[in-house]
Amino acid sequence: MFKVAVIGASGLLGRAIVDELGQQRDWQVVATAFSRPDANRIALDIRDAPAVDRFIEQQAPDAVVIAAAERRPDVCEHNPELARALNVDAVRTLAAAAHRCGAWTLSISTDYVFDGAHPPYQPDSAPAPLNAYGRSKLEGERALMESTDLGCVLRLPLLYGPTVDWAESAVTSLVPAIAASAAPDGKPAVMDAWAIRYPTFTPDVAFVIRQMLERHARGKAIRGIVQWSGDEPMNKYEIAVRLAEALQLSAHLTPQATPADATPRPHNCHLASGRLEALGIGRRTPFDTAIRQVLAAFPWRG
């Protein structure tokens, strides 16, 4: 039996990973959560190093997938201690514990390790994060590599997928403003048209991770840094237009050509996915198809 521990299984990406891996015969998935444990998710605070060590020792997994993180740039900016505890120190603790039991560790990172000025970015392009979130995730990558020689970093861009709350993703978080702008007395919703993103569907990422785990199960574990990205560039204004179409709303959207975020964000961090593609790994669901699945499963109630 091939056993995978998914850390942060209650999050946007973690849920998709558990759904995908749960379909594998002969695989056992042990899932953890922090504030949202349930019958299928064990409570584990990854800041509690002795608890992490005990968990990994008791479970003795073949692989550990770290999807737990503080991923909100504004929170990381205002609470760098929390960002460090989750995105750096906990990665080190988990990877060291996994290494002791011979498990492969896959840690999720972000395109925000780059400054966005010179896309596309290769796994070995020089990182230069612009904000506290990107800095903490870059340190987390280094912590992983220092803690195990059986480790892999998977960098990802903006994610969206089956959701339990619009705010879970920067894609679906646009829905309330789009809907409000379509109301009879609705004011136009101003949308960033400056930053270029490559929205990536969490079930596709989960499929990629399953393929990576299959390689490990065959004794061909991928080590070092790999990247995966959707291939449809869009700014938030364009994402909003496509969401409005999918929702069949006559939204009033105004593009804003200059960045408006309080936290500095990169312009275009397009991640080259070639290393995984060369291994025959990958799947890309078209944005319009995927977003309709997301909206249908969590319908907007106006």
Ligand SMILES: NC(=O)c1ccc[n+]([C@@H]2O[C@H](COP(=O)([O-])OP(=O)(O)OC[C@H]3O[C@@H](n4cnc5c(N)ncnc54)[C@H](OP(=O)(O)O)[C@@H]3O)[C@@H](O)[C@H]2O)c1
């Ligand atoms: N979302 C994006 O657009 C995006 C883009 C690029 C990369 N990433 C990376 O992808 C990964 C997954 O992100 P996501 O969007 O799925 O994040 P998310 O939805 O915010 O989920 C975060 C997960 O971390 C868990 N967690 C929080 N504090 C914890 C603690 N103290 N101990 C243990 N677990 C804790 C949460 O558990 P509870 O919910 O149970 O509290 C949840 O399962 C992260 O590494 C993120 O940096 C995300």
